[in-house]
Structure formats: C-alpha cells, structure tokens
Amino acid sequence: MNDLISSMQATHPREFTVGGSAVDPAALAECLAACVECAQTCTTCADACLSEDMVADLVGCIRLNATCADICAATASVLSRRPEGDAAYLRSLLEACRDVCERCAQECGSHAEMHEHCKVCAEACRRCAKACADLLSALG
Amino acid sequence: MNDLISSMQATHPREFTVGGSAVDPAALAECLAACVECAQTCTTCADACLSEDMVADLVGCIRLNATCADICAATASVLSRRPEGDAAYLRSLLEACRDVCERCAQECGSHAEMHEHCKVCAEACRRCAKACADLLSALG
C-alpha cells in the first residue's frame, strides 16, 4: 500500500504546502497508508466484535471502531486532496484522527488477548495515531 | 430533515453525555441536520462547478467542496453514534468541520453572484459552521 501511495503522490502535479512550507512526502505517504489501513481494519473489527458471543461486552468497542473508521477514511480523503492555504481544519482533523486512534487502540488493546481481531486492530490504530502525530509535527 | 432527525434522536435508548454533562438535544439535532445537508449540497456544488465553462477558475472551490463534504459526512456519522467519555476527538472534529465550512462558505460566497449553486452552497456551509460552533459551546 505504501508503495502505491508513494508512487501516486509522486505523480501529483501540484506541490503540497501548508502555511507556505512543503509537506514532507514520506510523512504524508505514511499517514495516508496508515489511515486507509486503519479504516479498513476498524470496519472489519467492528463486525468481528459484533459476531462474538460476548457482544454485549463489546458494544463500546464496536461503536469506537465504527467512529475511528469514519474519521480515518475522511482524513485519508482530505489529505489526498492536498489542502491549500493555512488549512487550519487539516490540523484539527489530524488531531481528531490521532485522538480517536489512541482511544481505539486502548479499547481494542484492553481485550487483545481474548480477541485476535482486536489485537491486529489495536496495532493498526497505534500506527495511525503515530502517523497523524508525526505529520502534525512535520506541518510545523 | 430536522423533524426526522429529532424524532430519531428522541428514540435513542442511551443518553448523550460528554464529560458528564448531557448534550442539548436541539443543538445536536440542528448540527446533525446541518452536516447532512451541507455534505449533500457540497457534493452537488462540486459537480456543478465542474460543469461550468470556466472550470479552470473554480478548481479551488471544487477541491474545498469535496473536502467539506467528507468532513461534514464524517461529523454527522460520529455524532449519530453519541461518543462516550470526554470525547476529545469529537471537539477536534467539530472544530475541523466548523473551520472547513467557514472556508467553503467564503470561497463559494466569493462567486455566489455568478453561480447560483455556489450561492445556495455558501448558505448551507454558513448554517453548518454556525451549528458546529453552537454545539461546541453547548458541550462546554
């Protein structure tokens, strides 16, 4: 996924700048790939949780999975369009994405030993939280 | 739309609280309705702009419309799920939504006299920016 995203980003005819500074291509590609993977993983984890016998204990996880997927998917789409100007909304969106991924990583992580899907999902969420934090730093 | 949303919200068996305080039902319903309408209007405006002869002058508007639609749609879905706890990510998401709607209202507003679709869209964006700001205030 990173390879395809990197090569696609390299073909873009317009530079991606925020507040006048160029956005680091590696941080961008990693954040895009992490958001896309996290969205897909969370949607699957929500349905896997919904399929467990103990679903009543997993409702908070299912809800958070679905919300994390929505925010990650929106973040990936917005980043793909290379927002222009100071893009204050991009920072807020990345903060929302980082925070919901941290929450979801915590929630899924808390029952990772019981459910393999939550373990895999917690890792995807952690990777995405870090990628959003790194891109936020890179934006200056 | 507000009527359906209000009646649907009234049937929800779980109270919507953020940081221990109940979320105002009227502010919630207005924000949901405004996000849904703004997403739909922005998607249409993007395609209407794309269909204008002077499309080369509207690329910034098309880009912003698509991004505004994505953020509004995600905000509506996340709000519909009544996030739990302190929901820090909800505040950041509402800030992102308010800010992108303001930007899009400004952009569409700047050529509202030439394009009726931009005029209608600027109004939907202004309503949504206000609804997000009001819900943020209501969250305390």
Add this chain to the structure above:
Amino acid sequence: MNDLISSMQATHPREFTVGGSAVDPAALAECLAACVECAQTCTTCADACLSEDMVADLVGCIRLNATCADICAATASVLSRRPEGDAAYLRSLLEACRDVCERCAQECGSHAEMHEHCKVCAEACRRCAKACADLLSALG
C-alpha cells in the same frame, strides 16, 4: 431536505441524461432526499440497537443498518454527480440500494413494535427502496 435538494439540482448547469434521455427531476430529487435521510437514519438506528439491553438479538439488524447506510450514502453521492453515458453502473447501484433498503426495512420492521427507532428506520428504508425503484423505472 427535498426543497434544498430540488433547488440545488435546479441550479446545475449540465442536464442529467442517461442513455440519451433526460432524468426526471422530481424522481431524482426524491431519490437523493430519500438516500440521504435513510443513510442518516440507519447510522442512528445501528447505534440505538447497539445501546439496547438485548443487543445480542439485534446483531443482524446492526450489521444491515451499517451496510444500508454505506450504500445509501454512496448512491446519493453518485447521483449528485449526474453520471454520463449509458451509466450501467448507476442502474446496478440503484438496484443494490433498493434491495438493501428492502431487506433493512424487513429486518427493522420485524421488531418495530419493541423499538421505536427500528419503526422510524423501517419507514425511511421503505421510502428509499421505493424512490430507487421509481428512479430505475424513470431511467427506462
């Protein structure tokens, strides 16, 4: 919602034709409004079901609600962009939307007496299934 959608559609500078024939504006506006409302209602119903004590009996409904919301949202976005040519994919998408709405209406309808949110949701699904079927007929 219908009013905003109709007035927005009326501002579009490009005619919407499929296979050479103009798409009926009233059928289009009704389908757009129904898809947008059904997506929003289904997302809320999924979370309301998830919040019920008897969640274990509602997992099929929650899954179908989420899927119905995804397909309705995609259908609304695709219709808003006025696909060109013979648009065979538009017919298949409308068939998918009609069919998933019928299934969801049936599922929600089967426990409408126990859960008011399922009752409201079943109505939104029925309206959307009919609007998709009518637009399919109108496309010829």
Add this chain to the structure above:
Amino acid sequence: MNDLISSMQATHPREFTVGGSAVDPAALAECLAACVECAQTCTTCADACLSEDMVADLVGCIRLNATCADICAATASVLSRRPEGDAAYLRSLLEACRDVCERCAQECGSHAEMHEHCKVCAEACRRCAKACADLLSALG
C-alpha cells in the same frame, strides 16, 4: 495491504457464506485490497487531474474518479461486514463496482501517456474490476 487484510479476515469469528456456500478467502481478500487501493488512488487522481493546466479536458475523468472512489469504498465496507443470506444487493454492488472500475480504467487509460497519475490509476481500476468479477464468479 493484502497481508493485513488476509490476517484480519482470518481472525473473523463468523464464516462468510452467500446462498449457503462459503466465500473463497483469497478472492475476498483480493477484492477488499483492490477496492481499498482503488478508492484511495481514484481520490488522488481526481485531485491531480484538477491540478493540471488542461483541467477543462479532464472534467469527465475527475467526475468518474470521484464516483469510482465512492463505489469502491462502499464495496470494501460492505464486504468487510460479511453480508448474510442470499445477499442479492451484494451481487448488484459488486457489478456496479466492476462496471465503474472498467469505465474509469478506460477513461484514465485514454490519457495515460500524458498523465502518469492516470496511468497508475488505470492500473488500480483494472485490478479492482478483475477482483470484483472474480469474486462474483466465486459467489456462484
């Protein structure tokens, strides 16, 4: 991406059957990965096209890219939830996805020599069209 998707699918506690027959895990994982990549690639291609000097010649491509992204994203989410029963809507959705990917591959392919992003995007669309066709065959 395929690795993460395959390992995530392997953790799912419920078998994916359509019309009583198990869905082939390899065909499912390939279709999921192809849809996710195609959605991401098309969203980027739309913005890259929008950034070209000759944008006026690319409006049909931009429109199709955005629509292809919406349908691919919905298909990935719906597949991730393992629809139950005969899932007639799943077949129609896969047909819509296959057809829009073929159209988009054709459109992007027709100016692949001028725009590298269209070349990469056409390949992603072709892969996704084939993956949807293969999964449809596998569903019987």
